[in-house]
Each structure stands twice: as C-alpha cells, then as structure tokens.
Amino acid sequence: MIKIPGPKAIRIVNAIKKITYDSTFTYPLVIKTGKGCEIEDVDGNRFLDFTSNIGSCPLGYAHPKILEVIKKYSNTEIGIHKIAGQDFYCEEHLDIANKLLSVSKMNSKAFFINSGAEAVENAIKIAYRKMGPLPGVSCDNDFHGRTLGALSFTRSKEVQKTNFPELPVMRIKFCTVDSDLQIDQLEYILKEHRIAFIITETIQGEGGLNVASKLFIQNIRKLANEFDVPLIFDEVQSGMGRTGKWWAYQHYGVEPDIMTVAKALQVGATVYDKKYDPNETGVLSSTWGGGSRIDMAIGSMIIEIITKNRLLANSLRIGEMLKKHFIDLIGINGLIDVRGIGLMIGLEFDTKMTRDNIVKRLFKKRLLVLPAGIKSIRIMPPLIINEDDAKKGMSLINDALR
Numbered sequence: 001m002i003k004i005p006g007p008k009a010i011r012i013v014n015a016i017k018k019i020t021y022d023s024t025f026t027y028p029l030v031i032k033t034g035k036g037c038e039i040e041d042v043d044g045n046r047f048l049d050f051t052s053n054i055g056s057c058p059l060g061y062a063h064p065k066i067l068e069v070i071k072k073y074s075n076t077e078i079g080i081h082k083i084a085g086q087d088f089y090c091e092e093h094l095d096i097a098n099k100l101l102s103v104s105k106m107n108s109k110a111f112f113i114n115s116g117a118e119a120v121e122n123a124i125k126i127a128y129r130k131m132g133p134l135p136g137v138s139c140d141n142d143f144h145g146r147t148l149g150a151l152s153f154t155r156s157k158e159v160q161k162t163n164f165p166e167l168p169v170m171r172i173k174f175c176t177v178d179s180d181l182q183i184d185q186l187e188y189i190l191k192e193h194r195i196a197f198i199i200t201e202t203i204q205g206e207g208g209l210n211v212a213s214k215l216f217i218q219n220i221r222k223l224a225n226e227f228d229v230p231l232i233f234d235e236v237q238s239g240m241g242r243t244g245k246w247w248a249y250q251h252y253g254v255e256p257d258i259m260t261v262a263k264a265l266q267v268g269a270t271v272y273d274k275k276y277d278p279n280e281t282g283v284l285s286s287t288w289g290g291g292s293r294i295d296m297a298i299g300s301m302i303i304e305i306i307t308k309n310r311l312l313a314n315s316l317r318i319g320e321m322l323k324k325h326f327i328d329l330i331g332i333n334g335l336i337d338v339r340g341i342g343l344m345i346g347l348e349f350d351t352k353m354t355r356d357n358i359v360k361r362l363f364k365k366r367l368l369v370l371p372a373g374i375k376s377i378r379i380m381p382p383l384i385i386n387e388d389d390a391k392k393g394m395s396l397i398n399d400a401l402r
C-alpha cells in the first residue's frame, strides 16, 4: 500500500507552497482523477469523498453524462474556446438560464458570472441599484465570499477580515432556535434605519453547518415584505439539491427576492425577481459571463441529471441515514452535536484540536471530510452516493472516533 501522502503528492505540495499563497489547504491531497464517489490522488491512493469539493461535484467524478458533454465539446466544429459572454451570445447561456429558472420558483431572471463571490456581488448591486447606497444587514457567522463587497457581509472567521475595509453593514444574530430572545433584532433595525437589503444563508456552510430556525427565517421574510426591503438568500453552498430540495430556503416555506447560486452549478448565477431588474444595459457585466461555455453546458446537464435521477430524494434518504448514525455517536471522543439537512451535515466537537485530529485521522483512513466553523466537520458527499458508500464512510468515521 502506498503511504499517505505518497512521494508525488509530497513533491507537488512542497513545490506549490514555495511559489503560491498557502491558502486554506487542510491536508496534502493532490487530486489526479476520480470515479463515482471516489477521488484518486497522484500516487494512486483512493479516497471516499465526503466533500464533493465543497459541493461543487454533485454528480461525483467521471459521471457518464458529464463525460458525454465533454466529448461533444472536444469536437472542433463546436469549439471550446471561451467567449466574451456578456458581449456576445451563445446557446449554452440560454440553456443554463432556462434550466436554472425552471427549478427556481420566483418570477425571475438570471445573471451569470464565474463564482459564488461574484454572484453575491451582483446580488447586492441589484439591491443597491433599487434601494440606494444604504447599509445591508447580514448575520453573525455568515459566509458570502471573499471579494471586498461580499466580504463586508461575511462574518465567519476573523482571519478572513482583518484590515479589510467594509461596506456599511449591520449584523443580527443567526438564530437556530425559535425561542431565541434575539429573534426580533431585525425588527428593531428596520424601525430605526433605512436598509438596502438583508442577506443570509439558511444553512450556514463555512460558518459551521448551523441550521436557521424556521421562525427566524419566516420572520425575516415577513419583515422584508413589511418594510419593502429585498431579501437575498445565499444558496451558493446549500443550493442545487444539497439539502434534498433544490434550495435550502424551501425548507422554510418562503422565497427570496434575490438568490445566489454557484459551486454545483459550475458557474455563478444571481437569480432575481423581475421587479429588481436594473432595466438599463451595462449596469452589470463581466468578460466571461457564465465562465466557460463548457462549464455552462455541464451546469445544465447537472440540473437535468439531478431531476431525472431523483437525486433530491436520494439526498434526503441517505442524509437521514447518515445523520441517524452520527447522532448515535454523540458523546464519543468529543462529538457534541450533529445537525444539518439532507447531505449537508455538520459534526461539532468539543474543541478545535479534537476536530482537527479527527479530520487528519480520516484522511489517513482514506475518507475526505473538511472542517467548517471553529470546531465542526462538514459532511457533503456527492448527491449520487449510494447506501454502500454511505455505510463505508459511516464505518470509517466510527473507527476514527473510537
């Protein structure tokens, strides 16, 4: 058996660290390829993937339908060159817009860009355009991206923010229980101040897999209506079927005015109610539009496969099975809480050190998980995961905890 990390991985990691910024790498995994829910590294070590690359690979790896798309685009008659996607049109743009809007219930339009942070930038710009340059409201522990506009509304970890200037922002507590006494904070803000928008996740990913209370989200929706302020739900991590519904907000019986999508869609998108359309060309744009044409084609195919293969139901079913198992482990080796919906599950430990040790132990055992928040583990397998792979992962987590 090859050591983890193997010699090739060590060489590449050391070389990368010398010439690029040492970002948020958790362990020395150098990905080469993958199949199904497995990732293979450059030394031939195979890992079961409970991360989906933070939700970006909902169909796992080498899915036959995605390979078909890639094959189609290798045909030189089509060409895979990038185009200036907001100066010139292409059919992939129409296709992905149609598919995305067909699974988004709002009376909406979409704007495509490259990333999640850009989806957030454009969501807040759409709101500012209508409301003026007023403060925005966001929640403690929210993560909305790292570009300076999006970062202003992020409040996940200090290291992400120190010395970076902010757009005007007011914070409210992200309430996870209906009985939270601070659930009315937004009402006090709206009575005293004019606000451009309210932005929040309904399930915080990077912030630690915190699930918002139903009353909290419904109250925000009610207040946003009452004070006529646009409500933005950030679905960059929780969207595209991750929680067993297309959008995590659907668990709350409400709809946003503006929503952000990325990761599993392969490109970024801001979906907004038509009443927020800037109605003037040139307000929003970027060179690449929805990134590369092939990314838009793959994003369209992902929406099609999630629908056809009933992956929303799979997410709920396997997610419940995993959660039930993890709940039985509470109390063992510092595991203090299990929470989440569908295949977006958090395991919280008593300390950061315990959490970090478990993540590293799982890597050695060939199960990939990622940290979230201060002391939680994020479990986000591909939506295609079957019972056998789920059981294998459960057993590895069981072993790592004992």
Ligand SMILES: Cc1ncc(COP(=O)(O)O)c(C=O)c1O
Binding pocket: 054, 115, 116, 117, 118, 120, 143, 144, 145, 146, 201, 205, 206, 234, 235, 236, 237, 238, 262, 263
């Ligand atoms: C909820 C949420 N919003 C925005 C972003 C930013 O997305 P990106 O990293 O593609 O810019 C992320 C990334 O993790 C996210 O989880």
